[in-house]
Amino acid sequence: MSTHPIHVFSEIGKLKKVLLHRPGKELENLMPDYLERLLFDDIPYLEAAQEEHDAFANALRNEGIEVLYLEKLAAESLTTPEIREQFIEEYLDEANIRGRVTKKVIRQLLNDIEDNQELIDKTMAGFQKSELPDIPPDAEGLTDLVESDYPFAIDPMPNLYFTRDPFGCIGNAVSLNHMFSDTRNRETLYGKYIFKYHPIYGGKVDLVYNRDESTRIEGGDELVLSKDLLAVGISQRTDAASIEKLLINCFKKNLGFKKVLAFEFANNRKFMHLDTVFTMVDYDKFTIHPEIESGLRVYSVTYENEKLHVEEETRDLAVVLAENLGVEKVDLIRCGGGNIVTAAREQWNDGSNTLTIAPGVVVVYARNAVTNKILEEHGLRLIKLRGSELVRGRGGPRCMSMPFEREDI
Numbered sequence: 312m313s314t315h316p317i318h319v320f321s322e323i324g325k326l327k328k329v330l331l332h333r334p335g336k337e338l339e340n341l342m343p344d345y346l347e348r349l350l351f352d353d354i355p356y357l358e359a360a361q362e363e364h365d366a367f368a369n370a371l372r373n374e375g376i377e378v379l380y381l382e383k384l385a386a387e388s389l390t391t392p393e394i395r396e397q398f399i400e401e402y403l404d405e406a407n408i409r410g411r412v413t414k415k416v417i418r419q420l421l422n423d424i425e426d427n428q429e430l431i432d433k434t435m436a437g438f439q440k441s442e443l444p445d446i447p448p449d450a451e452g453l454t455d456l457v458e459s460d461y462p463f464a465i466d467p468m469p470n471l472y473f474t475r476d477p478f479g480c481i482g483n484a485v486s487l488n489h490m491f492s493d494t495r496n497r498e499t500l501y502g503k504y505i506f507k508y509h510p511i512y513g514g515k516v517d518l519v520y521n522r523d524e525s526t527r528i529e530g531g532d533e534l535v536l537s538k539d540l541l542a543v544g545i546s547q548r549t550d551a552a553s554i555e556k557l558l559i560n561c562f563k564k565n566l567g568f569k570k571v572l573a574f575e576f577a578n579n580r581k582f583m584h585l586d587t588v589f590t591m592v593d594y595d596k597f598t599i600h601p602e603i604e605s606g607l608r609v610y611s612v613t614y615e616n617e618k619l620h621v622e623e624e625t626r627d628l629a630v631v632l633a634e635n636l637g638v639e640k641v642d643l644i645r646c647g648g649g650n651i652v653t654a655a656r657e658q659w660n661d662g663s664n665t666l667t668i669a670p671g672v673v674v675v676y677a678r679n680a681v682t683n684k685i686l687e688e689h690g691l692r693l694i695k696l697r698g699s700e701l702v703r704g705r706g707g708p709r710c711m712s713m714p715f716e717r718e719d720i
């Protein structure tokens with residue numbers, strides 16, 4: 312094992328260390344009127360969501376995996392008063408606050424929080440206007456005084472428990488993403504501080520993408536299939552141009568990857584990321600959602616002599632994968648078992664969003680019984696989670712986890 316604090320050269324190597332976020336008060340700041348913009352489909356019951364999430368973390372620990380928490384690493388990254396102040400400033404600048412006086416008032420409230428963990432948790436939860444002291448009528452800010460029914464001074468970040476997306480560990484490096492939506496793009500600030508200032512990770516990890524890039528990419532579209540091969544989705548969330556930048560940067564940092572398979576598929580919410588329709592579960596096995604297969608286009612992207620080469624793959628996906636992984640044959644396991652309704656229902660509930668913790672061992676939601684049975688029939692060992700509340704944010708075990716260390720395969 313290398314001495315790098317990030318080491319991820321496959322999707323399936325034995326998972327050693329993984330990053331989660333325990334859902335917090337940000338979920339209690341969800342309201343029906345704003346669900347769509349905040350990318351939620353319903354409002355989870357926080358206490359039950361936390362119980363389900365703790366069960367997820369414990370299931371991983373029982374398999375010998377070290378569980379890290381985003382909120383804890385972020386708090387540990389505020390190592391000096393100056394860094395803490397800078398963090399608060401950047402957070403406020405990105406929080407879309409309506410008035411100067413309101414911003415000043417919130418800055419004071421944040422400064423008054425002594426404990427760094429409490430500070431980070433509060434930035435994640437957001438601020439209801441009702442939590443702020445009244446703005447005096449003679450305050451100089453017009454925007455602060457104009458009444459609006461919108462109840463938040465700062466929106467919550469309810470999607471934080473999907474740690475897969477704001478940044479992705481690729482080899483020894485990290486892709487600190489520029490995300491598709493305003494609501495999620497704010498989440499990448501925590502990654503920025505972790506990889507800049509955290510006592511273990513700060514300054515030790517190369518970035519192969521940065522949050523200030525203009526084109527978008529999200530971790531759910533980034534799959535490390537082998538030490539040579541990445542797969543990246545061109546999706547609702549990820550632009551083709553970002554894949555080119557990512558590949559060039561991986562080359563420049565000598566990470567060893569030789570090719571990206573770019574998967575272009577339907578651009579819509581139900582298939583928001585590649586990992587909602589396609590995951591690797593063993594040396595030669597993948598889950599796939601049948602509904603994407605007919606429209607799927609796959610491109611091989613390589614970079615040689617400072618030039619990108621792109622070629623559309625016309626052969627079957629299974630053949631392309633087998634050749635690129637150096638295995639005889641690849642099994643594409645179709646979620647839902649060939650029934651279009653079952654497949655659609657179970658995909659919506661993240662039936663193909665498996666987290667592989669060792670070759671052939673995957674974490675899944677128990678609720679996707681048909682897909683789970685098929686996975687078992689293919690010889691996989693399943694660790695089944697209850698996800699009744701967690702699934703309301705539209706993500707499964709892979710979305711809720713970011714591997715920091717895997718054993719090489």
Ligand SMILES: NC(=O)NCCC[C@H](N)C(=O)O
Pocket residue numbers: 349350351470473475476495530531532583584586587704705706707709710
């Ligand atoms: N990798 C993933 O597919 N993550 C799930 C993200 C769900 C979240 N509500 C979102 O729409 O971004």
